[in-house]
Amino acid sequence: MIDIRPVIERRLPGLKDIDPVINAELMHPMMLMGHGDELVVCDVNHPAQTIARHTPYGKLIDLSGCGLARAAECEMPQFGTL
Numbered sequence: 001m002i003d004i005r006p007v008i009e010r011r012l013p014g015l016k017d018i019d020p021v022i023n024a025e026l027m028h029p030m031m032l033m034g035h036g037d038e039l040v041v042c043d044v045n046h047p048a049q050t051i052a053r054h055t056p057y058g059k060l061i062d063l064s065g066c067g068l069a070r071a072a073e074c075e076m077p078q079f080g081t082l
Contacts, residue, residue: 019074020065021066021070029057041071
């Protein structure tokens with residue numbers, strides 16, 4: 001039997017600094033982003049659904065229940081801007 005605990009323990013420290021608001025649905029497009037790509041953090045009055053359809057990712061990522069300031073606060077460190 002192979003003990004995988006050392007492998008798991010080595011991989012987990014990279015996730016310690018990521019805010020729980022950033023779920024897998026949000027992390028995936030953030031990882032795909034390259035130079036010049038933009039991430040829009042907007043409220044419900046913005047036509048995000050329509051705009052998202054015309055982007056390379058093609059779909060909206062909804063963070064319902066998370067305020068605008070909180071969403072921006074947890075995403076900025078991932079881009080090295082806070």
